[in-house]
Amino acid sequence: ICLLKPAQAQDGSAPPSLNGFDGFVEQVMKDWRVPGLAVAIVKDGKVVYAKGYGYRDLKKEMKVTPDTLFAIGSCSKAFTATALAILADEGKLDWDKPVRDYLPDFRLYDAYATAHLRPRDLVTHQSGLPRHDLVWYGSPLTRKELFERLRYLEPSKPLHAKYQYNNLMFMTAGVLIERLSGGTWEEFVRRRIFDPLGMKTSNFSVADSQKMPDFSLPYQEQRGEVKEIPFRNIDAVGPAGSINSSVSEMTRWLLLQLGKGKVEGRQVVSEKGLGEVHTPQIVAGGDLKYDESFYASYAMGWGVTSYRGHPALSHGGGIDGFTSTVRFLPKDQMGVVVLTNSSSPASGLIASNAIDRMLGLSEAPWAQRAKDDAAKAREAQAKARAEDEAKRKKDAPPTHALRDYAGQFEHPAYQTLTITEEGEQLKFDLHGLTGGLKHYHYDIFQVAEGATPLGGIKMAFLMNRAGEIDRVAIAIEPSVKEIVFTRKPAEQMKASAR
Template sequence: MPGHSKLRIIRSGARFGLVAMLLATPVAAYAPAALTAQDAHSVGPAQTVTTLLARSEDPFAGFEAFVTGVMEDWTIPGVAVGVIRDGEVLLTRGFGYRDLEAELPVTEHTTMAIGSNSKSFTVTLMGMLVDQGKLEWDRPVRDYLPDFRLHDEFATAEMTPRDLVTHQSGLPRHDNVWYGRTGSRAEIFAKLRYLEPNASFRSRYQYQNLMFMTAGYLTERITGEDWDDLIEQRIFGPLGMERSNTSVRDTPTSGDYAVPYLLRDGTLTRVPFRNIDAVGPAGSVNSNVTEMLAYIQAHIDGGVFGGHRLLSEETSANMQQPQFAMPGESEFTELGQASYGLGLRVSSYRGHKMVAHGGGIDGFISSMSWLPRERIGVMVLTNRSGDMNPVPAMIAYNVYDRLLGLDPVDWNARNLELRDEQRARAEKTRREQEAKRVSGTQPSHVLADYAGSYEHAGYGGMAIQVRDGGLVIVYEDFELDLEHFHYDIFRITSPPNIVPVTGLVSFTTNADGVVGAVAIPFEPNGTDIVFERAGS
């Protein structure tokens, strides 16, 4: 795929700057120095601009070939890359297309979803409230939200703001409570009490979006302002992130924006934008690599940007220090043991401390990272989800190899091998499930008896319908096709979304001979979610 846009040139002394944050009047985003005739040559639509970071040796020599090569291997329509070192923007560039059908190129200003990289924005906002004395990390959440309630009474009483943003609530993800569903933050907040944990409080790291939504809701209740407005006023504005937003509803207004694509079994499909405003504090920010470099630099500088303080030194350090150990070890020696900080992951890359996070939502996968001691930061955005997409992280690692002067690791070959292993495991699982199938069985009822409305206090309502001789689960934006597996158990045959629902669905019959409940594997890391027939 062709490369597009420009690699920006920054001469020594050109630095990012941040104005004071406390609702100060926003200033324009930093603009890197323009290309001169000495720096670049004239290019056509499919050409690129040559950047001379060092006239004797260019660390980005061959970078275009590397990026376009991994894009081809992983079927990625478009990529944007931003690199900053010690406050100097070394590179902001787009590759491929933000819209394949219209052949519109990705640029350094192309807006894409950053997904869960939004979590650190929420923590940054919380940190500002801590610095103002309006919030304490280790006071009970119920001191601020008296109506906060979880299924576990002990967790309800002891949960702190720090716990909310370090994934130790004891809850599995329960993402299908919000994914593709309607409902406000307040409504979802009220449902938390009906969601069962699968571990005791603070016993285990488990990634959890709903707790980050709660953290954002907490900032709303403390300030009396919407989380979206707070992010705009207290982070976007001071950083000059004028094209960034907190809702895909606003993304098209930027003009230069990417459309989402999904790869499934080798087929690339354009998909609709996924609106996740209700859980925005966990993942709804949309931005571009140029503006995200300003955000990264603010964190590299310990909360200071352009001589003005965004966060206190203590709060900034807390965000980038381990808070809770993440399980397991990487099979690759270059990646150190990971812990979770406050909205950020803390580990190492080839012996260098690395602070990072990833993000994914329908059609977009991203990577944000920096090496705080070396003062290098990298932002990578892509507009393709679905099948495995390690491209953002691979590009970041390649940049670090280049700027650290290390022999490059062939992350692409490693991940292609992992992809093959992943496919083999999936096929093995499918065969094992099929081997457990009892042949010659039939449902105990005619299909119409399974149809109807079903309810769960936390997950809300859904319907079972008979369609084209089979059963279909319908819940708001989604439909799941079912095929009979054995007895009163049916198998989901619809391809998984970014929040997957796969496996077996079980119906139960009550003492009156009526199909009264259905158990659906909405939470893969816990027990199936049981929906009762409405009115039963």
């Protein structure tokens, strides 16, 4: 199937600086096996380019258009931060008061962080918590239930000590918006941001996207073949990443950023409020590996850096089968959005190339660098697997019969881990994330590579003094102690099975 036929540009023309851009996009799609994507560019208050490439549905050969809906993943975070800025404009929120002033039931593992964490910290990755993503990923818990379990998650750093990306804190920012506004996060963002910007088809759930006439399916390369995969519903952590949109509607969002909070004469958020959202809050890393790049900071839902000497704000997004990039250069009054239906670096590569062209600069070799980095990563993974295999004690059988490892094990935040014996193999189910376990050595079993987000991870089965397997320890977050799941009592297991 040909993947590369582009839909027509929105206005039928493109800036001369974009001559050859189609060919670049098509080559990136071919290199990374991307079924479909869309690109839009804004400059000086206008949409100068909007185009779809490839297919939103391979099987039915349905083409991507500028109006095709994609999951934008963590590009949703800036919407949540802007919603807080709107509440600050109205005097309902002080960025620097403790979150507990607004959410008395907010509680983290660490008492000091609980008492002193501010709304600003929720949206700048300064909580001290590592990701802890497997608490929510695939979980049936609601937003409220996830919020109530934050107290059981160990931090890896003190409050404000280090930038550590965390989706659950953005979810908590959504809970804060709900308490202050009296409605849901979804209702507030739609009423105060989507509606004023005319973002009519953008929505907050993949369940809603699939009811629309023009939406993309998610795809992933598996064993060398591009396959359609199931949509991942992440409504519970929606404020961190559940928005779905099109490049056509995301241009409205870009124009808001470049217009100091105003679009077509309407002030959606104050210039001061949006300026606060755009202001760096914490050093986020980065390096000087390439001449084009610079050290990075994090503002509120935006990464801030310099690109080839031009101040730039950006964010990427990725959720099963979709990746996205939103980037703008405020001094150049230019922005680009790239939405794809593939788990690949394509969106960032295309955004960088578009910016190079629009700035009239030579094209930096980002595409080749990405291929080189991917090759190095594969080599590193192969080396790590070989080293891990060399450490395995091959004459160290399990201490128990397989049936003794089976059961249900609980953690107050990570929920229930179910281990079953199927034939001569153990299988696991962590709130819907499933896979097989192969024996590693002694009482340690390993998840099959690529099976789930847990692929390759080891589960250590632990004994009590009576010699019974009563716990499972998993290094889900390497920067904190192992997550320990404790066996459910037999009576409790019987009750939950009824």
